[in-house]
Amino acid sequence: MAEILTAAEMRSLEKVAMESGRVTGLELMERAGQGVCDALFAQWPALRWGPHRAVVLCGPGNNGGDGFVIARVLAERGWLVEVCLLGDPTSLPRDAQANHDRWCAAGHAVVPLGPGCITGAVDLLVDALFGTGLTRPVTLDLAGLMTAEAEIGHRVAVDIPSGLCADSGRILGAALAADLTVSFQTAKRGHYLADAGEVCGALRVVDIGLGPWLDDRAAVAPAQLIGLPLEALAKRRGHKFSHGHALVLTGGAGRTGAARLAARGALRVGAGLVTLGVPPAAQMEVAQQITALMLRRISDASDLSAVLRDSRITAVCLGPGLGLDEGAAEKIAAVLASGKPVVLDADACTLIGQDPALFDALHGGCVLTPHGGEFARLFPDVAARLEAKPDRGPAFSKIDAAMQAADRAGCCVVFKGPDTVVAGADGSCRVNPPEAATAWLATAGSGDVLAGFVTGLLARGLAPVEAAAAAVALHAGCARRFGPGLIAEDLPETLPAVFRDLGL
Numbered sequence: 001m002a003e004i005l006t007a008a009e010m011r012s013l014e015k016v017a018m019e020s021g022r023v024t025g026l027e028l029m030e031r032a033g034q035g036v037c038d039a040l041f042a043q044w045p046a047l048r049w050g051p052h053r054a055v056v057l058c059g060p061g062n063n064g065g066d067g068f069v070i071a072r073v074l075a076e077r078g079w080l081v082e083v084c085l086l087g088d089p090t091s092l093p094r095d096a097q098a099n100h101d102r103w104c105a106a107g108h109a110v111v112p113l114g115p116g117c118i119t120g121a122v123d124l125l126v127d128a129l130f131g132t133g134l135t136r137p138v139t140l141d142l143a144g145l146m147t148a149e150a151e152i153g154h155r156v157a158v159d160i161p162s163g164l165c166a167d168s169g170r171i172l173g174a175a176l177a178a179d180l181t182v183s184f185q186t187a188k189r190g191h192y193l194a195d196a197g198e199v200c201g202a203l204r205v206v207d208i209g210l211g212p213w214l215d216d217r218a219a220v221a222p223a224q225l226i227g228l229p230l231e232a233l234a235k236r237r238g239h240k241f242s243h244g245h246a247l248v249l250t251g252g253a254g255r256t257g258a259a260r261l262a263a264r265g266a267l268r269v270g271a272g273l274v275t276l277g278v279p280p281a282a283q284m285e286v287a288q289q290i291t292a293l294m295l296r297r298i299s300d301a302s303d304l305s306a307v308l309r310d311s312r313i314t315a316v317c318l319g320p321g322l323g324l325d326e327g328a329a330e331k332i333a334a335v336l337a338s339g340k341p342v343v344l345d346a347d348a349c350t351l352i353g354q355d356p357a358l359f360d361a362l363h364g365g366c367v368l369t370p371h372g373g374e375f376a377r378l379f380p381d382v383a384a385r386l387e388a389k390p391d392r393g394p395a396f397s398k399i400d401a402a403m404q405a406a407d408r409a410g411c412c413v414v415f416k417g418p419d420t421v422v423a424g425a426d427g428s429c430r431v432n433p434p435e436a437a438t439a440w441l442a443t444a445g446s447g448d449v450l451a452g453f454v455t456g457l458l459a460r461g462l463a464p465v466e467a468a469a470a471a472v473a474l475h476a477g478c479a480r481r482f483g484p485g486l487i488a489e490d491l492p493e494t495l496p497a498v499f500r501d502l503g504l
């Protein structure tokens with residue numbers, strides 16, 4: 001798994017490295033600037049050959065300093081490079097100042113950044129205005145920097161597109177969109193959240209030699225990109241009961257499809273047995289639809305409590321199509337009282353949001369899987385903070401929101417969306433990077449299958465955060481594997497191919 005850092009974590013990493021005396025800020029800046037050039041030549045090999053024209057926009061901090069290094073490297077290759085600087089050159093921080101002075105000492109000019117400073121045919125626009133030091137919304141007229149005649153070939157953002165908050169991925173005021181973003185040492189949280197997909201373009205991360213300090217556990221960030229626990233996913237020998245038994249509760253007649261999807265997902269992800277718990281009125285409907293799944297009549301909460309006394313049932317799923325009546329709330333209370341690992345999805349999230357007693361009954365074996373609307377019902381104040389327009393950076397992020405939610409609920413929270421975040425009550429956090437290929441997951445029933453995947457993995461004995469993170473990754477993997485036209489039913493059916501691709 002790869003760490004994704006906040007701006008503050010990156011700063012402290014840099015500080016520890018510099019304090020070791022083994023590297024200077026100027027050396028890091030040189031590696032950063034050189035790394036951007038290497039990355040852009042790898043991305044656009046045509047730029048490697050022959051002189052081209054570049055405009056480098058430098059800001060008032062060290063991001064601007066990287067810009068001066070890039071300008072120098074390109075000029076040394078014979079490029080025609082124009083540098084536009086925002087602010088007063090004498091106020092630049094020390095290392096940026098040094099690179100500014102070096103640029104000027106080589107006889108190059110620096111023009112003030114302002115309206116119309118980018119004009120004509122520009123092969124490469126380098127955005128080195130703001131990086132991890134963005135402290136407030138951008139009020140600069142970014143679009144106005146270009147004249148109507150300006151034609152930009154390629155746009156590269158240094159570290160992060162200017163105006164995008166490195167912690168939250170939210171645009172503060174305005175942002176300069178890039179075709180390629182080159183970041184340093186590790187990606188930042190903001191590259192994967194909220195508005196990032198609209199402005200980052202392709203993302204490359206270059207090594208600037210901070211690895212030894214990143215490995216120092218004290219410097220490691222709690223947020224990581226989701227990876228797959230292949231060892232845990234492989235099925236070991238044993239009979240069906242050694243792979244767990246999941247119980248998925250359906251809603252009433254006419255509302256059983258969602259739970260059936262979840263149950264199919266739980267079975268495909270490897271639970272040994274999956275039983276659908278069905279109210280009597282829906283029994284016929286469900287019986288006509290299932291084969292490998294088992295069916296158990298469960299009329300009410302006391303029936304459910306009796307079923308849950310069976311120690312072979314190792315995980316429960318409730319929520320998909322469950323309904324919002326009193327009986328549904330009683331079933332949630334019964335499952336929570338059993339202490340069994342449980343996925344609480346859809347209607348269960350809504351009911352728990354309405355009832356403080358249910359919320360208080362959540363425990364470490366629970367996984368809440370809210371989408372944005374359900375999250376707002378469960379954690380209204382946290383959601384309101386996330387919704388509010390940010391007036392300073394770093395802004396409150398979806399990761400912050402999910403971590404606060406998990407801490408308050410005392411259980412794992414899967415905050416769904418294109419940038420799904422899985423947070424644990426232990427303060428750990430994992431993010432699933434949004435991808436164009438997974439946009440097809442925005443389809444009815446897709447969340448039910450995800451709930452089923454989590455349930456199946458819980459039933460198999462994975463810990464809640466592991467189960468949730470693996471399920472999210474497999475869900476995305478199915479969408480990627482199936483491609484356009486995906487509907488929810490395809491997800492469980494594509495899982496075997498995804499497993500095969502993983503070498504299971």
Ligand SMILES: NC(=O)C1=CN([C@@H]2O[C@H](COP(=O)(O)OP(=O)(O)OC[C@H]3O[C@@H](n4cnc5c(N)ncnc54)[C@H](OP(=O)(O)O)[C@@H]3O)[C@@H](O)[C@H]2O)[C@@H](O)CC1
Pocket residue numbers: 010011013014028029032059060061062063064065066093129130131132133134135136137138139158159160184208
């Ligand atoms: N960490 C590392 O390991 C390495 C870091 N490196 C590089 O350093 C970058 C971070 O540098 P940084 O900290 O100097 O911040 P940066 O983004 O240049 O901006 C700060 C300046 O912008 C200003 N400002 C802020 N918002 C504004 C707004 N809306 N509108 C106008 N002004 C605004 C802000 O003003 P202030 O808030 O101080 O008033 C301050 O003057 C990082 O992204 C990477 O590229 C690499 O060189 C090597 C290794």
Ligand SMILES: [K+]
Pocket residue numbers: 063127128129130131157158159160161162
């Ligand atoms: K930038």
